[in-house]
Amino acid sequence: MPLYLLRRIAxxxxxxLLVSIAVFTxxxxxxxxxxxxxxxxxxxxxxxxxxxxxMGLDQPLVTQYFVWLRHALAGDLGVSTTNxxxxxxxxxxxxxxxxxxxxxxxxLASLIAVPAGLIAAWRKDRPTDLAIIGAATLLLSVPSxxxxxxxxxxxGQFLGWLPVVGYVPMSENFSQGVLYVxxxxxxxxxxxxxxxxxxxxxxxxxxxxxxxxxHARAKGVPESQVLRRHVLPNAFNPTLTMIGLILGHxxxxxxxxxxxxxxxxxxRLMIDSIFARDYPVLQGCLLFTACIYVVINxxxxxxxxxxxxxxxxx
Amino acid sequence: MNVPxxxxxxxxxxxxxxxxxxxxxxxxxxxxxxxxxxxxxxxQTLRIQINSDIxxxxxxxxxxxxxxxxxxxxGEGLVALREDTSIGPMLASKVDTSADxxxxxxxxxxxxxxxxxxxxxxxxxxxxxxxxxxxxxNWRCLPEFDGKGMTKVLSVEAPNPKTVVFKLERASALxxxxxxxxxxxxxxxxxxxxxxxxxxxxxPVGTGPYKFKEWKRGQYVELTRFDxxxxxxxxxxxLTGGKKAEVENLRFVVIPDSAAAKAALYSGGLDAFISPSPxxxxxxxxxxxxxxxxxxxxxxxxxxxxxxxxVLKDVRVRRALALALDTPEIAxxxxxxxxxxxxxxxxxxxxxxxxxxATGFKRDLSAAKKLLxxxxxxxxxxxxxxxxxxxxxxxSAVLVQAMASxxxxxxxxxxxxxxxxxxxxxxxQYQSMAFIYSARIDPSLNYEMVSGDKATQPRxxxxxxxxxxxxxxxxxxxxxxxxxxxxxxxxxxxxxDVPMIVLFNASDATAMRKSVTGFKGWAPAKPRFWNVxxxxxx
Numbered sequence: 001m002p003l004y005l006l007r008r009i010a011x012x013x014x015x016x017l018l019v020s021i022a023v024f025t026x027x028x029x030x031x032x033x034x035x036x037x038x039x040x041x042x043x044x045x046x047x048x049x050x051x052x053x054x055m056g057l058d059q060p061l062v063t064q065y066f067v068w069l070r071h072a073l074a075g076d077l078g079v080s081t082t083n084x085x086x087x088x089x090x091x092x093x094x095x096x097x098x099x100x101x102x103x104x105x106x107x108l109a110s111l112i113a114v115p116a117g118l119i120a121a122w123r124k125d126r127p128t129d130l131a132i133i134g135a136a137t138l139l140l141s142v143p144s145x146x147x148x149x150x151x152x153x154x155x156g157q158f159l160g161w162l163p164v165v166g167y168v169p170m171s172e173n174f175s176q177g178v179l180y181v182x183x184x185x186x187x188x189x190x191x192x193x194x195x196x197x198x199x200x201x202x203x204x205x206x207x208x209x210x211x212x213x214x215h216a217r218a219k220g221v222p223e224s225q226v227l228r229r230h231v232l233p234n235a236f237n238p239t240l241t242m243i244g245l246i247l248g249h250x251x252x253x254x255x256x257x258x259x260x261x262x263x264x265x266x267x268r269l270m271i272d273s274i275f276a277r278d279y280p281v282l283q284g285c286l287l288f289t290a291c292i293y294v295v296i297n298x299x300x301x302x303x304x305x306x307x308x309x310x311x312x313x314x
Numbered sequence: 315m316n317v318p319x320x321x322x323x324x325x326x327x328x329x330x331x332x333x334x335x336x337x338x339x340x341x342x343x344x345x346x347x348x349x350x351x352x353x354x355x356x357x358q359t360l361r362i363q364i365n366s367d368i369x370x371x372x373x374x375x376x377x378x379x380x381x382x383x384x385x386x387x388x389g390e391g392l393v394a395l396r397e398d399t400s401i402g403p404m405l406a407s408k409v410d411t412s413a414d415x416x417x418x419x420x421x422x423x424x425x426x427x428x429x430x431x432x433x434x435x436x437x438x439x440x441x442x443x444x445x446x447x448x449x450x451x452n453w454r455c456l457p458e459f460d461g462k463g464m465t466k467v468l469s470v471e472a473p474n475p476k477t478v479v480f481k482l483e484r485a486s487a488l489x490x491x492x493x494x495x496x497x498x499x500x501x502x503x504x505x506x507x508x509x510x511x512x513x514x515x516x517x518p519v520g521t522g523p524y525k526f527k528e529w530k531r532g533q534y535v536e537l538t539r540f541d542x543x544x545x546x547x548x549x550x551x552x553l554t555g556g557k558k559a560e561v562e563n564l565r566f567v568v569i570p571d572s573a574a575a576k577a578a579l580y581s582g583g584l585d586a587f588i589s590p591s592p593x594x595x596x597x598x599x600x601x602x603x604x605x606x607x608x609x610x611x612x613x614x615x616x617x618x619x620x621x622x623x624x625v626l627k628d629v630r631v632r633r634a635l636a637l638a639l640d641t642p643e644i645a646x647x648x649x650x651x652x653x654x655x656x657x658x659x660x661x662x663x664x665x666x667x668x669x670x671x672a673t674g675f676k677r678d679l680s681a682a683k684k685l686l687x688x689x690x691x692x693x694x695x696x697x698x699x700x701x702x703x704x705x706x707x708x709x710s711a712v713l714v715q716a717m718a719s720x721x722x723x724x725x726x727x728x729x730x731x732x733x734x735x736x737x738x739x740x741x742x743q744y745q746s747m748a749f750i751y752s753a754r755i756d757p758s759l760n761y762e763m764v765s766g767d768k769a770t771q772p773r774x775x776x777x778x779x780x781x782x783x784x785x786x787x788x789x790x791x792x793x794x795x796x797x798x799x800x801x802x803x804x805x806x807x808x809x810x811d812v813p814m815i816v817l818f819n820a821s822d823a824t825a826m827r828k829s830v831t832g833f834k835g836w837a838p839a840k841p842r843f844w845n846v847x848x849x850x851x852x
Contacts, residue, residue: 032733264532
């Protein structure tokens with residue numbers, strides 16, 4: 001296992017290197033000058049040049065890349081051209097906000113979706129199945145920003161129950177902090193429950209068709225035991241893969257929800273840095289996102305044997 | 315971020331208790347988030363939306379509109395804009411100009427305090443200006459004062475603690491105007507404790523009615539009342555005149571999404587929403603709990619026509635396009651009737667906007683078609699760049715495309731993001747584009763931003779020796795009547811040359827809860843929250 005882990009981690013190095021080259025090159029290919037954005041449409045050319053020089057943007061691209069890579073390997077992702085803050089602490093601070101929401105939402109969505117998918121598959125083509133699959137289809141068809149706005153307007157504006165804008169870290173004030181994240185979490189739970197329910201149902205149906213399930217039933221094993229001991233563990237692996245993908249996707253991609261709910265998360269940081277052409281922040285965010293995907297994939301791979309002993313870490 | 319939620323208007327007390335009880339059941343000390351702000355003045359926080367975070371706390375340094383809007387409450391310059399955009403004294407009690415226009419002597423007001431308690435003396439002005447004039451300061455307006463632009467400041471001296479003397483290399487009618495520009499941070503006079511011993515920026519210690527309190531990046535910036543503020547005696551007048559911090563704290567809350575900001579305003583989680591869209595303004599005006607201030611501002615929406623382009627270099631094609639457009643209709647439709655047409659570069663709220671400036675293009679499709687035929691135009695596509703960051707630009711471009719097609723002009727829209735469009739603008743790489751110019755406070759500055767030598771400054775739309783000669787004179791002349799003549803001549807010439815079609819000046823709305831009183835918008839689109847009160851019960 002440790003050797004397998006080391007090998008997996010070593011395999012991520014070329015991936016991350018390729019990501020860094022792609023990120024750096026793509027960023028520079030996007031038209032738009034960060035210095036011009038900073039100084040405005042009437043900026044003096046000499047002043048623009050001076051600032052480009054101060055930011056190292058007048059160096060050849062290859063030089064810029066290697067300087068950035070050298071610093072990145074030392075844990076220094078540079079400073080934001082927008083506000084002069086160190087990139088790594090900035091990303092870490094914003095990631096905390098996204099992580100709290102995403103991890104809670106995905107955990108809750110999994111708790112709802114996996115049993116729901118199991119039940120739907122078990123009751124396939126019956127009213128229960130139709131109700132569950134109908135609700136799931138509806139939920140996954142709803143755009144998250146629209147649902148978020150709807151919840152925000154209903155619970156925040158109309159009922160006045162929850163704060164509409166703002167954010168308080170739970171580490172600062174737990175009770176207030178929770179109130180500020182309820183709506184974004186509920187939005188994500190609703191949307192992701194739809195996706196996971198369908199996935200869980202599909203994989204369960206596959207398992208229910210297999211011979212060992214028929215065999216267990218033929219032996220007279222009670223249905224609840226068949227589901228719990230034979231179906232669920234085997235059906236969970238594809239769902240686990242999906243959970244991993246959703247986690248990775250959401251941890252870097254809930255910018256729209258963060259914008260709607262005014263949350264200072266990683267997604268919003270990325271969007272802001274794209275509009276501001278804040279190269280260091282965007283490069284740092286994308287590299288960080290790549291790392292998240294790698295780590296989550298690793299964790300998912302490590303979890304497979306727990307649910308299916310046939311999966312060997314060899 | 316503590317954004318208190320107001321008492322619910324619709325739910326019953328029972329439903330609220332139910333939620334609180336649920337929150338308690340979850341282990342939360344619910345109710346703390348529902349804390350209310352106190353009575354008027356002390357303890358009150360006015361929550362104002364800004365659509366993106368500020369860039370820094372250095373006035374006129376690393377800046378944008380939001381940065382300026384926040385920091386103008388903290389710092390003040392020697393002079394400042396009045397309501398009519400003329401220049402009035404601020405930290406100075408008077409300004410004397412030598413006959414040759416090369417020496418400006420500022421006498422400082424008595425008893426002005428910095429926010430750290432120190433008294434303002436002339437040495438502070440010298441220190442601040444020496445810092446601004448260093449290239450490393452990245453002061454936005456440095457080129458105007460270091461000889462590249464308007465003039466060169468040769469020296470800033472303090473012959474005594476009450477007097478500051480500026481010596482200039484060449485005279486300029488705009489010296490004080492440039493000093494007062496809000497995007498230059500009003501050249502705010504700062505205490506030297508604003509920077510650390512290493513010269514690195516810390517935070518602004520100015521003389522304004524509010525002092526810097528806290529910046530939670532990505533969330534909010536909070537200012538708090540400066541109790542030692544020394545107000546001018548006159549009534550409020552633009553960025554000068556009397557200022558009183560009525561509310562204890564100003565919290566500028568970062569809310570990028572306008573729908574969320576609107577919901578926050580309606581629910582009472584926000585007190586003021588800066589620059590809602592025209593459609594939102596129409597909706598908000600129907601509400602009884604919200605008031606909207608709508609003011610014409612100097613921001614200019616225009617179509618730029620590339621005079622070097624193979625198709626558009628023919629002035630007849632450009633004129634035909636101008637004649638094909640119903641510009642009053644565009645202005646009215648795009649802004650939901652909040653703005654009216656202005657085909658002049660001089661803003662309609664400028665003191666220099668006269669009957670000549672009010673003349674413009676009149677739609678005449680047959681004349682347009684005739685010009686096109688004479689020019690040999692046969693429907694070659696004209697690509698027009700627009701973006702959706704500024705919705706008015708996109709809407710204008712769509713209307714222009716439709717109207718132009720009636721005259722046989724084939725416009726193809728290309729929607730880019732703002733950064734890319736700005737890049738194309740700067741390099742002059744466009745056929746035509748719908749563009750937005752930020753407010754300039756003097757017509758010379760307005761003409762300067764659009765006219766110049768394209769060979770050295772490709773961003774300039776109007777490359778005309780005729781205009782350049784008049785512009786140069788307008789920047790030096792201190793005779794208002796002569797300047798008016800120059801601006802009028804330039805306007806008439808621009809209507810002939812058509813390097814651009816000015817459509818309208820934007821209007822700027824600020825929506826507020828009814829509990830907010832005393833707010834007044836003005837032409838430079840800089841919201842001021844001094845002299846603004848927050849009533850306990852709306």
